[in-house]
Amino acid sequence: MLDLIDQEVPEPNRAPWPDIIMERCKSALKNFKNYAHGVACSVVVHALAVVRSVYPSVKLERIDGGFAQNLSDEQITALEEEVSDSAIKLADDMDLFGDAGNEP
Numbered sequence: 001m002l003d004l005i006d007q008e009v010p011e012p013n014r015a016p017w018p019d020i021i022m023e024r025c026k027s028a029l030k031n032f033k034n035y036a037h038g039v040a041c042s043v044v045v046h047a048l049a050v051v052r053s054v055y056p057s058v059k060l061e062r063i064d065g066g067f068a069q070n071l072s073d074e075q076i077t078a079l080e081e082e083v084s085d086s087a088i089k090l091a092d093d094m095d096l097f098g099d100a101g102n103e104p
Contacts, residue, residue: 039096047090 048060067076 042096043091043094046094047087050090 051058052060067079071079
C-alpha cells in the first residue's frame with residue numbers, strides 16, 4: 001500500500017523494519033498534505049482569477065482577512081451554501097490531474 005502512496009521502493013527480499021514503515025507512513029502523510037494544499041491553492045487561484053476577470057476593480061486585499069466582521073456563523077454557513085454550486089462549477093473547470101480530454 002505504501003508503494004502506491006510513497007515513491008520510495010524497499011530493497012527486494014528484505015522485510016522492512018517497523019520504524020522504517022512508520023517513517024514511510026509519516027512521509028506519505030506529509031506528501032499528501034503538501035499535495036492537498038497545492039490543489040486547494042490552485043482552485044482558489046482559479047476562483048479569484050475568475051472574480052477578477054468579471055470585476056477588474058475588485059480589491060483582493062479586502063478578502064485577505066476572511067469574512068466581514070459583522071457576520072454570524074449562521075450567515076457564513078448560508079453564504080457557503082449559496083455559493084456551493086458555483087464553487088463546484090469552478091472546480092470542475094480545473095484540470096488538476098492532467099486528464100482533461102481523456103474522458104470518454
